[in-house]
Every structure is written in structure tokens, then in C-alpha cells.
Amino acid sequence: MSFPDHNIKSEYRSLIDNVVQDFYLPILGDAICYKRAVGFFSSSALAEISKGICKMASHGGKIEIVASPYLSEEDMKAIQQGYQNRETYIKEAILRQIREEDVSDDYYTLERLNLLTKLIEDDILDIKIAYTEKNGGIGMYHEKMGLMEDSSGNTIAFSGSMNESATAMEVNYETIDVFCGWKSDYERDQVALKKKAFDSIWNDKECGIKVIAAPEITQALIKKFQRQAPVSFRLDEEQFKKDKKSATRVATENPIGARMPEEIQLRDYQQAAVAAWAGSNYRGIFSMCTGAGKTISGLAAVAKLSQDLNDCLATIIVCPYQHLVEQWVEDIVKFNIKPIIGYSSSSQKDWKKRLEKAIRDQRMIPKKSFFCLVCTNATFSSAFVQEQIDKIKAPILLMVDEAHNFGAQRIRKLLDDRFTYRLALSATMDRHRDEEGTAALYNFFGKKCIDYTLEQAIRDGKLTPYKYYPVVVYLSDDELEKYSEISSEMAKHIIQGRSGNAKLDSYGEMLAIKRSRVVAGAIAKISELRKQIEPYKNQNNILVYCGATNILDEKSDDSDVDSGDIKQIDAVTHMLGNELGMRVARFTSRESIEERTTIKEKFQDDGKLQAIVAIKCLDEGVNIPGIKTAFILASTTNPKEYIQRRGRVLRKAPGKSYAEIYDFVTLPRPLDEVPGLTIEQANRDVSLVKNECARMQEFAAQALNGMDAQTLIWDIQEVYHIETIEDVGVEAEFAKEIKSSD
Structure with a gap:
């Protein structure tokens, strides 16, 4: 094959693309010439260079490497003060580095270095050292570029942040830009330059x-790494895979920090988020709808950073x-992390x-530097x-997690x-009002x-489509x-x-x-729930959501419940269990x-438990993917809360082609009574009506x-003469009600 036969991208990013498998191996396999300018010289970098060049070397290809020496501050000072010839000093510094450098004793790494000695002996691989000169001093040559040419004269040039090293290719966040000389005049000019x-x-x-x-x-290099002459250039793609597998095994036998588990494959958007x-x-924010994999994405980020910082x-x-x-x-332990679990009634009593020990060890023992609370x-x-x-x-x-809570003033x-x-x-992420x-x-x-967004997740098949009633x-x-x-009492407490x-x-x-609890606990919801749920009384995977959610108490480990919530949940539980x-x-x-763990297990085991009646603690993060039908009695006006409640229902599960959401919408009075109201009475209804319509519009x-649902919204707007239903806040809307009533 020649280069134009390959699908070559204009850019490769190491956390999104497999640069070695997608770019280096296939392109170098068809190359006859490889020229590379890299950063610091090291044996590990040379070992990485061997990936992909074996096939090229087997048919007489030529490799030219320019690398920069690694010089300490003492080396630089000695050279600048002219203690001896700078070229001689630089060569001696690199020779010292080769002698002292610790190289992995992995079989495939040693075999690759052994192969490189053969390439050097056969004049296939040539290495030169570069440094910069300015105002009598010296500096490091850091340019990173490469050129490849095939037998037909097609040339590829690439440049960017990536060095020839395992860390750059497989761990760091690195990018290369690629130019193909046959694609356009611009790319041909870039290649020529x-x-x-x-x-x-x-x-x-x-x-x-x-x-x-x-x-x-x-x-x-030959003296240190030559073991025996390779029989043939057979360190091909298959051996690269073995190399990678071996390296992974060695790295994970006794790892210190976080690592991506082999059984978890990140979705494209998760990879892009981590990158x-x-x-x-x-630093940043993962704004991802419920069910899109925030937890795994976050832990993948931990693994990425842990490796980048050498744990x-x-x-x-x-x-x-x-x-x-x-x-x-449950997910943290999959990432090779042994967490310290901290809260008032933790199973880890100590x-x-x-x-304290983890922090002490981190200061005293470098190899025990990673820990997770x-x-x-x-x-x-x-x-x-x-x-x-x-x-x-x-x-x-x-x-x-659920980071919107951290916007509260105290925390x-x-x-x-x-x-x-x-x-x-x-x-x-945005906090309500x-x-x-x-x-x-x-x-x-x-x-x-x-x-x-939820729209993207449904479109991509990551969440279940739903019907809204x-x-x-x-x-x-x-x-x-x-x-x-x-409402009348509230009018006395409006301030600027x-x-x-x-x-x-x-x-x-x-x-x-x-006032919101009056709406949440409307007695009509119980009888209406019975009517709506009766057709489902022989079905499973049902959630009934009761109560209104309090603002998070930062001093509490857990959510609390209100007496009004208990009254409603008792009535619902009695009606479902005893009457139906x-x-x-x-x-x-x-x-x-x-107890909650047992409930989740029974709920997901068909037939053992038909319905869960919940308050509050399902608002944030709890994963029960089997829920197919939800009856939401809690009439919250906070978008954060009702969006999360919807998310509980849309998680994917076997046999779940779509979900159903019954949302109990509370209005002050029947619509046919509104035309007979005074202006003042109608105005006092408006904030409640707008809030309920805003939620319906979001769900619909x-x-x-x-x-x-949209037809119902239009009917309500027409009766109340409401032009828009955007959420302007309880305080502002209520102030408008009072002003218009004066």
C-alpha cells in the first residue's frame, strides 16, 4: 500500500485517538524513510521508536533521529564556564546517562532495544544530537516534528506536542497535526517547509x-543493549500488542494509584470530556445528564491525572x-483504588x-503517595x-458530585x-435563583x-425515550x-x-x-393516583415519588423528611399495598x-417487588435502572430537582424500550372557574400556574x-392570559402579583 490508501486524519489527540495503532503502525509499515526530531534523548524513547519501523527496516528503509541531550544545571554551568569543550561534555553527559539509566526489564522492551542495536550496526538507524547556541550559551532543542516517505514519493509531515515516549503516546494529553503532501497545495507547502x-x-x-x-x-547503546542478533525484523503489530499487554500486566500487578479497568470502555463523549x-x-466541569455516565467519566479523569503525576x-x-x-x-474500587470512606456511620469505623495515616505516609514514603477519600x-x-x-x-x-450543592454560601x-x-x-450546574x-x-x-444534554443522550441511545402524561x-x-x-402574609415581606x-x-x-408544601401535599393527588395507577397494579418496575425536597442541610450526612411528606407517603403506601x-x-x-440495598435488589428481581414509594433520596444520583413507569406527586418548582427525578426513570435496562412519566400538575382551581375571578384573584394564581407550566414544558x-402536553399548556396560558411561562423566580413573580393587584 502507499500512503494515499490510508485514512489519515489531520489531527490526532492521544486521549481520543490511539496514535500508535491508528497512525504510527500503519503509516510506518508502508514507509521507506522516517525522519524524526524529538525532545530529550533517552533509551525508553528509542524503544518506542521501534514500534512500526520493523517492517520498514526489513525492506531497506532509512531512519534518522535528531534528539536533544538532557543536561542538569551543573552540566549547563560547566559548559558555559568553559571547563572543557562543549561537544565533548555533551557526549560524555549522554554516555553517563546511558550507563546510569534504568530501563524496564520487560522482555519486549529489551528485545526492542536489542533490535535497535542491529539497526544501528546495519546503518539503518542513525542518531544525531542537537542543541541551540545563543549569546555564547547553549540551550535545549525542543522541536517535535517527523517526516515519512513511501516508495512512490508521497510524503507525510507531522508536528506537535508528542515525544517519542511511552508516556507521551499512551498517557499524556498530546496532540499532533498531520500534513499529507498529495492532498492540497497548502499541505504540500507545509511538507516541503x-x-x-x-x-x-x-x-x-x-x-x-x-x-x-x-x-x-x-x-x-550497542554495548549496553545488544544481547544477540535478532533472527529477523519480527517485532510487528502482534508483538506490539503483546508488549502493551505485558506492560499493562506489570503496571497493574502492584499499582499504587488509580487505573482504568480493562473491562470499562469509555464512550466517545466521555473520552472527549477527560481530554x-x-x-x-x-480543571473544569462535566455537565452531563443523569444516566450519561458522570461517575465513570469522573473516575477516568482521576486515573488520567494519577498516571500523569506518577501517582x-x-x-x-x-x-x-x-x-x-x-x-x-462500588465504582471506585473498580479503578484500583482502596478508598477511605468518610461519613458519620461509615462501615470503616476507623x-x-x-x-491521618494516608497523609502521614504520603509525606514520608513516596511510593505510598496516592490515596483517595x-x-x-x-x-x-x-x-x-x-x-x-x-x-x-x-x-x-x-x-x-452534584456540585451545584457547593454553591451554598457556607460550603x-x-x-x-x-x-x-x-x-x-x-x-x-446552574443553581436555581x-x-x-x-x-x-x-x-x-x-x-x-x-x-x-438529555436530548443528546436519548438521541445517542444512552437513555430511554419516554412518554409524558x-x-x-x-x-x-x-x-x-x-x-x-x-400569599397575603408573603406580601408583607417583600424587600428591595x-x-x-x-x-x-x-x-x-x-x-x-x-406555601409550596400546600401544593406538594394536595389531597386530590391520592385519589387521582389511585385512578392512574390501577391499570398498572399487576405490573412491575413502578416508582411513586412523594413529598417536596428541602434545601440541603450542609451539616447533615443524609436528607431529611418533613411530617407532611410522611403523611403523604404513608397514605400512598397504604393505598398501594392494602387497597390495591x-x-x-x-x-x-x-x-x-x-435496607435500601435490599429494596433495590428485590425491585430489579422481577416479581419480588412491584413498586417503590420514595422521598428525596432518589433526587441525586441513586441508580435504579429498572424503573419503567413513574408517578411524580412531588410538584417541585426547582428545575434541578425535577430534571433529576426524570433522569431516574430514563436509565437503560433490559427489555425497556421506553419509559412513562405521570406528572401530577397542581393548579389552584379548575380552568372553567378562572374567567369568573377578579383580577386580584387571578393574579394570585399566576406564579403557581407559571411554575407548573414551566415544568410541563421542560418534560414535554x-x-x-x-x-x-403542549396543547394543555396553551389552554392554560389562554385562560390566564399568560404570554410567556419562563421561570422568573417566586419573589419577582409574586411582587408582580401584588403590584398588579394594587
Whole structure:
């Protein structure tokens, strides 16, 4: 084959592309000439060069390598002070390096170096040393470029950040740009320029660069690495695979830090996310919808950084609740990590001692420099953990799951320069009605490395398509009266915000929560649920979501429940279990982690458990992919919460071609009563109506039957004379209600 027969990309990135398999091996196999200018000279770099050149060497190809010596500050000083001839000194420095360099005793590495000695003896491989000269001093030659030519005269040039080393090819975030001389005038010109530059350097004619032949160095290589003459040039692709497998085995027999497990293959967008994060100095945000693989993506990033830093890394993984810590642990251990599990009732009763020991060992024993703490938000915020973090000397990676919670004022104060590397994971990074907290998160973690939406995930087949059914219920007379009373009281607690906008004071915010609970606990939901769920009473994989979610308590390891939530969940559980005869279990923070694990197992075992009735703790991160039908009674107005609840239902599972979501939409009164209301009465309904419509619109946008819900939205807008339904916030909308009523 000639070069044009290959599918050659214009750019290769090491964390997205397999540069060796996709570029080096196939192209060098058809080359007759390989010219390479690399960074520092080393035996390991020469071993990497052997990959792909064996076939070329077998039919008489020629290899020319220009490399730069590695010189210490003492070497540079000695040369500049003229203690001896600089060329002689440089050669002696490299000879010393060859003699002292530790090279892997892996069979295939030694065999490759043995092969290189044969190539040198047969004048197939030639090595020259380059350094720069300026103002009487010397410097290192760092240019990284290469040229390949086939038997038909087709030439490829490439340049970029990649060295000829195993680390560059397989671990680091590296990029090369490729130019094919036959594709366009521009690429032909680029090839010609790089060929001219290389030849000028090779022949020691490039201004400012000094190049010296080094037969003493090639003889030293032969002396150190020649074991026996290779029978033939058979270190081909198959042996490269063996080489890689062997290296992987050696690296993972007793690894210290995080490693990607062989059984996990990252999806393209996950690879791109990790690559972008590494390219942003290991800081950024993975904005990925629920079910798109945030956890695995985050752990892949940990493995990447751990290897890049030679495992000199302290990793702290933080998530909101205890049950999410345990869920993380299930995946963490797959990545060759033995986590310290930190929270109030951890199964590791001595986790504090383990953390202290890990930090102490990291300071004293370099080979024990990697450790990982996974903990809750509350544990991370504790005085003990903060004191321990202050003692860590190694670089720290802080990875926060459901990172929107860290925008809260109290906990965001802990985000500081102690954490060199940072990664935030969240399906909904922007905080609801909290611009200051959202800005603080972006300022600390950096930009989004990926924004993988629910629409993309469904389109790519990563999440299940769904049908959406809004179920309209109305407040009872008593509930409507209570709702109106609270609204009137809220009107007395409107204040002017810093930006000049109207907002509620702290007591007004408490009243707003109280009013939202009236909506969440509407009594009509129970009877309507019975009507909607009865056709499913003989089916499995059902979730019923009760209650309203409180704001996260940063001092608590777990979510709490309100008395109103308990009242609703008791009524639902009684109705499903006693009246409809379904096999049902509650899934709340009051059940222990062990009990919840058993519930999940029975739920996924067809027939043992038909339905789960849940409060709060399914909002963030809990993975129960078998859920096929969800009845959402909790009428939250926070997009973060209802988007997460939808995500619980859309995870892929065997036999699940689509999911169904029944969303209980609460309106103040039947639509046919609205035309008879006074302006003041109608205005008091508007914030509730808009919030419910905003959620319906979000759910309907990606639903298979979304137009049905959209028709209902239009009907509601028409009755209430609402032109737009964007979420402007409870405070601003309520202020508008009061103003229009005056």
C-alpha cells in the first residue's frame, strides 16, 4: 500500500485517538524513510521508536533521529564556564546517562532495544544530537516534528506536542497535526517547509542550532543493549500488542494509584470530556445528564491525572449523602483504588485514623503517595477533615458530585487554592435563583469540558425515550384558602434586593416554602393516583415519588423528611399495598443503607417487588435502572430537582424500550372557574400556574408524545392570559402579583 490508501486524519489527540495503532503502525509499515526530531534523548524513547519501523527496516528503509541531550544545571554551568569543550561534555553527559539509566526489564522492551542495536550496526538507524547556541550559551532543542516517505514519493509531515515516549503516546494529553503532501497545495507547502527544515538541521546548516554526530553514543547503546542478533525484523503489530499487554500486566500487578479497568470502555463523549479537562490544566466541569455516565467519566479523569503525576496525588471525592458515597464506592474500587470512606456511620469505623495515616505516609514514603477519600458534603465540611487537608503536601484533586450543592454560601467558602486540580460533576450546574452561588462555582472549577444534554443522550441511545402524561389536580377549598392566606402574609415581606429587584426577606422565604408544601401535599393527588395507577397494579418496575425536597442541610450526612411528606407517603403506601394489593416498599432516608440495598435488589428481581414509594433520596444520583413507569406527586418548582427525578426513570435496562412519566400538575382551581375571578384573584394564581407550566414544558420538549402536553399548556396560558411561562423566580413573580393587584 502507499500512503494515499490510508485514512489519515489531520489531527490526532492521544486521549481520543490511539496514535500508535491508528497512525504510527500503519503509516510506518508502508514507509521507506522516517525522519524524526524529538525532545530529550533517552533509551525508553528509542524503544518506542521501534514500534512500526520493523517492517520498514526489513525492506531497506532509512531512519534518522535528531534528539536533544538532557543536561542538569551543573552540566549547563560547566559548559558555559568553559571547563572543557562543549561537544565533548555533551557526549560524555549522554554516555553517563546511558550507563546510569534504568530501563524496564520487560522482555519486549529489551528485545526492542536489542533490535535497535542491529539497526544501528546495519546503518539503518542513525542518531544525531542537537542543541541551540545563543549569546555564547547553549540551550535545549525542543522541536517535535517527523517526516515519512513511501516508495512512490508521497510524503507525510507531522508536528506537535508528542515525544517519542511511552508516556507521551499512551498517557499524556498530546496532540499532533498531520500534513499529507498529495492532498492540497497548502499541505504540500507545509511538507516541503518541514522537510527543508529537518534536512538543514540534520546537515548542521540551521542557524542557531548545532548538530553533532555521535558514534560514541551509538556504540554505547550497542554495548549496553545488544544481547544477540535478532533472527529477523519480527517485532510487528502482534508483538506490539503483546508488549502493551505485558506492560499493562506489570503496571497493574502492584499499582499504587488509580487505573482504568480493562473491562470499562469509555464512550466517545466521555473520552472527549477527560481530554478537554486534561487540556484545561485538570480543571473544569462535566455537565452531563443523569444516566450519561458522570461517575465513570469522573473516575477516568482521576486515573488520567494519577498516571500523569506518577501517582503523587491526594484525591477527595465529595457527594451529598451517605447512600451516594456507598454507590460511588462500588465504582471506585473498580479503578484500583482502596478508598477511605468518610461519613458519620461509615462501615470503616476507623476512617479518621486511615486518613491521618494516608497523609502521614504520603509525606514520608513516596511510593505510598496516592490515596483517595470519598465522603459526604457534611464530612468534607467538618473541622477534622479540613484540618487534615491542610496537612497534605502532595497535589490535591477535589472532585464534587452534584456540585451545584457547593454553591451554598457556607460550603463554598471551603473552595480555595489548596486544591490544585478540580472537577465538578452535575446534570444541572446552574443553581436555581442563585446567580452568586452559580458564579462562585464557575470561578472555582472553571469552564464546562462537556455539556451532554438529555436530548443528546436519548438521541445517542444512552437513555430511554419516554412518554409524558401531565395529570391535572386542583387545590381543595381549604387548601386554596390556606394558599391565599400565606400569599397575603408573603406580601408583607417583600424587600428591595441589591440589584434593585424585589425579593422576599428570610421570613418570606420560609412562607414560600410553606406555601409550596400546600401544593406538594394536595389531597386530590391520592385519589387521582389511585385512578392512574390501577391499570398498572399487576405490573412491575413502578416508582411513586412523594413529598417536596428541602434545601440541603450542609451539616447533615443524609436528607431529611418533613411530617407532611410522611403523611403523604404513608397514605400512598397504604393505598398501594392494602387497597390495591401491590408489593410495595418505602425508599426514604429513614431506611438504612442495607435496607435500601435490599429494596433495590428485590425491585430489579422481577416479581419480588412491584413498586417503590420514595422521598428525596432518589433526587441525586441513586441508580435504579429498572424503573419503567413513574408517578411524580412531588410538584417541585426547582428545575434541578425535577430534571433529576426524570433522569431516574430514563436509565437503560433490559427489555425497556421506553419509559412513562405521570406528572401530577397542581393548579389552584379548575380552568372553567378562572374567567369568573377578579383580577386580584387571578393574579394570585399566576406564579403557581407559571411554575407548573414551566415544568410541563421542560418534560414535554423531549417526550415522544410532547404535543399533547403542549396543547394543555396553551389552554392554560389562554385562560390566564399568560404570554410567556419562563421561570422568573417566586419573589419577582409574586411582587408582580401584588403590584398588579394594587
